[in-house]
Amino acid sequence: MSRAVAIAVLALALAAPAAAQWNGRRWQELSPEEQERAWENYQRYQQLPDQRRDMIERRYQRFQTLPPQEQQRLRHNYDTYRGFDPGQRREFTEKYRRWKGRK
Amino acid sequence: MRCGRAQKSLIAALDGELTPRRRQALDRHLAGCAACRGELATTERVLAALDARPAEAPVSVALEQATLRRVRLAADGDTAVAWWRRLPLPALVVATAVLVLAVGIVRRTGPVPPPAPSGDRVARTFVPKPTARPAPQAGARRSPPPSEPPAELAAAPDKFMNLPILRNLEKLEHFEAIQTTTLDDDDTPNG
Numbered sequence: 001m002s003r004a005v006a007i008a009v010l011a012l013a014l015a016a017p018a019a020a021q022w023n024g025r026r027w028q029e030l031s032p033e034e035q036e037r038a039w040e041n042y043q044r045y046q047q048l049p050d051q052r053r054d055m056i057e058r059r060y061q062r063f064q065t066l067p068p069q070e071q072q073r074l075r076h077n078y079d080t081y082r083g084f085d086p087g088q089r090r091e092f093t094e095k096y097r098r099w100k101g102r103k
Numbered sequence: 104m105r106c107g108r109a110q111k112s113l114i115a116a117l118d119g120e121l122t123p124r125r126r127q128a129l130d131r132h133l134a135g136c137a138a139c140r141g142e143l144a145t146t147e148r149v150l151a152a153l154d155a156r157p158a159e160a161p162v163s164v165a166l167e168q169a170t171l172r173r174v175r176l177a178a179d180g181d182t183a184v185a186w187w188r189r190l191p192l193p194a195l196v197v198a199t200a201v202l203v204l205a206v207g208i209v210r211r212t213g214p215v216p217p218p219a220p221s222g223d224r225v226a227r228t229f230v231p232k233p234t235a236r237p238a239p240q241a242g243a244r245r246s247p248p249p250s251e252p253p254a255e256l257a258a259a260p261d262k263f264m265n266l267p268i269l270r271n272l273e274k275l276e277h278f279e280a281i282q283t284t285t286l287d288d289d290d291t292p293n294g
Binding site for chain 2: 091
């Protein structure tokens with residue numbers, strides 16, 4: 001049990017700074033590159049149908065409530081996902097479709 | 104761009120992951136190819152339907168992760184299970200303290216600049232580590248961010264910085280479970 005606590009403390013200490021880099025910052029605090037990325041994504045967001053925007057808003061609310069380690073895990077998974085080549089991405093999407101069908 | 108390459112890019116395009124140059128090439132192809140437009144529409148419908156459909160089983164992410172971890176460990180055997188349990192508690196505490204201290208020092212002092220190549224006494228300027236995001240493509244047209252962002256963007260810039268993650272949130276939350284999903288037609292166990 002004590003080992004588990006020690007490992008949890010270690011994980012939190014390492015994950016929190018990385019998560020803190022992303023959340024709660026104001027526009028003026030972003031680097032020019034970050035502002036550019038946020039601006040591009042904002043333009044993409046504006047082109048989405050209302051239903052998708054509502055879904056993203058709900059997900060954003062939920063994302064903010066996740067603990068830093070979980071946010072970090074999602075970022076790590078996203079890095080893996082975006083590193084997929086087109087074939088791997090298609091395969092993953094097909095697995096996602098199967099996985100969701102079994103739910 | 105040919106149809107094969109275009110169709111391989113469709114999912115990345117729908118995820119907003121293509122570089123502006125590749126997106127423009129895809130758009131040009133789609134403008135003249137009804138088959139690929141149809142494929143794009145179908146893919147978009149499938150992904151939208153999947154996104155809209157709630158995951159019905161009320162299994163928490165933590166439980167899912169714990170279960171998958173156990174399955175993996177069982178598959179790997181006892182050696183993988185016990186590496187940290189064999190460590191004495193004092194060693195773990197010391198290691199934790201050292202790492203926390205190291206993180207604190209790095210955060211105070213900032214990132215360590217990479218060493219200059221040998222023989223190069225001039226190039227000592229700190230070069231930031233490149234992010235996973237690809238560099239802007241030469242020649243691609245991009246509108247720079249406005250000096251005064253729209254209110255929605257100014258209110259929550261992290262929402263838009265994290266947009267690709269939010270768009271794929273369900274996939275990312277259940278990433279490991281999805282990856283271990285088989286594509287066999289018949290996945291009922293024998294017997």
